[in-house]
Amino acid sequence: RAKSHGRNSYEFFTPEMVTHSQWRLAIESALRHALEQNELSLYYQPLYNLNRREIVGLEALVRWHHPQWGLLLPDQFIEIAEETGLIDGLGDWVINTACAQLAEWHRMGGKPLRLSVNVSGHQLINGHLLETLQSSLLVHELEPSEVRFGLDITENMLQAGDDVLKTLRRLRAWGANITIDDFGSGYSSLRHLKDLPVDALKIDPVFLKDIPFDTDNYAIAAAIISMGQSLGMNIIAEGVETTEQLAFLELHGCDEVQGYLIGKPMPAEQATRLMRDNGQGYFEHSR
Numbered sequence: 001r002a003k004s005h006g007r008n009s010y011e012f013f014t015p016e017m018v019t020h021s022q023w024r025l026a027i028e029s030a031l032r033h034a035l036e037q038n039e040l041s042l043y044y045q046p047l048y049n050l051n052r053r054e055i056v057g058l059e060a061l062v063r064w065h066h067p068q069w070g071l072l073l074p075d076q077f078i079e080i081a082e083e084t085g086l087i088d089g090l091g092d093w094v095i096n097t098a099c100a101q102l103a104e105w106h107r108m109g110g111k112p113l114r115l116s117v118n119v120s121g122h123q124l125i126n127g128h129l130l131e132t133l134q135s136s137l138l139v140h141e142l143e144p145s146e147v148r149f150g151l152d153i154t155e156n157m158l159q160a161g162d163d164v165l166k167t168l169r170r171l172r173a174w175g176a177n178i179t180i181d182d183f184g185s186g187y188s189s190l191r192h193l194k195d196l197p198v199d200a201l202k203i204d205p206v207f208l209k210d211i212p213f214d215t216d217n218y219a220i221a222a223a224i225i226s227m228g229q230s231l232g233m234n235i236i237a238e239g240v241e242t243t244e245q246l247a248f249l250e251l252h253g254c255d256e257v258q259g260y261l262i263g264k265p266m267p268a269e270q271a272t273r274l275m276r277d278n279g280q281g282y283f284e285h286s287r
């Protein structure tokens, strides 16, 4: 970036920047080994349906346990993975691991729960997402009809044009449940929303902040719920931390909630215990 400023580019290299770029380089080279070294894992966070009063899904969130640095969160490395192209390998690993987990839960029997993964724009554009999903299910001897797979995308990816929309339509026809993550914070053309191949909207947590006391957020969140549902979409509230927020969401008929109040992201073994009793009674129990 500094290069574009020409002759005086050195002025832009402050000590913080050097440290920062060194940090990025360190992350990048460590990330190259993280997959082979088995340092990544998926945590699972429950999604609770307010109407049915039960857990209906889980979102897989990647975690990196580095031998020296300890636990790293996605915000510390996903962007770097995207910029360096490492996201393709990482994304495939996430899908494979999620399918292996689905297969384990499927073998345990019980009600099928939706398992969602986050996908990067890269994965939608490179065009092999559906093939990765299909071959993963095949490897784990699952029929698409036996499982419910969710894909979290961001609003901005929908800007990428017709190829992305085509990919999403194929994924949806195959049976994937498409959710727009952090809805309301990115590019959103309400005109296009009705034509999008999307099943659900996840309200950006910023709009849940200080609800019901923040009247602007109250109005926005209520409007997203009512608009989304009118368009036939499922509405999910993420980052639900307080009983006040929960009461508001119930009052406005929000479909699903996800957040620390319901359950934090948890390691696979803990999620497996949750699956064993079909996620029923979990929420009341955990409160």
Ligand code: C2E
Residues within 6 Å of the ligand: 045, 060, 061, 062, 073, 074, 075, 078, 091, 094, 117, 118, 119, 120, 152, 181, 182, 238, 239, 240, 241, 258, 259, 260, 261, 265
């Ligand atoms: P996201 O998909 O919007 O996931 C929700 C984030 O909010 C997660 O952070 C989750 O731990 C956190 N969260 C959930 N409930 C609460 C709550 O009640 N309060 C607060 N303060 N936070 C809550 P996490 O796991 O650090 O992930 C951050 C982001 O990284 C994700 O946002 C997603 O965009 C990205 N990400 C995570 N896993 C993957 C992955 O496997 N692939 C890709 N491409 N991106 C991922």
Ligand code: MG
Residues within 6 Å of the ligand: 059, 118, 152, 181
């Ligand atoms: Mg998500």
Ligand code: MG
Residues within 6 Å of the ligand: 181, 182, 202, 238
């Ligand atoms: Mg989100």
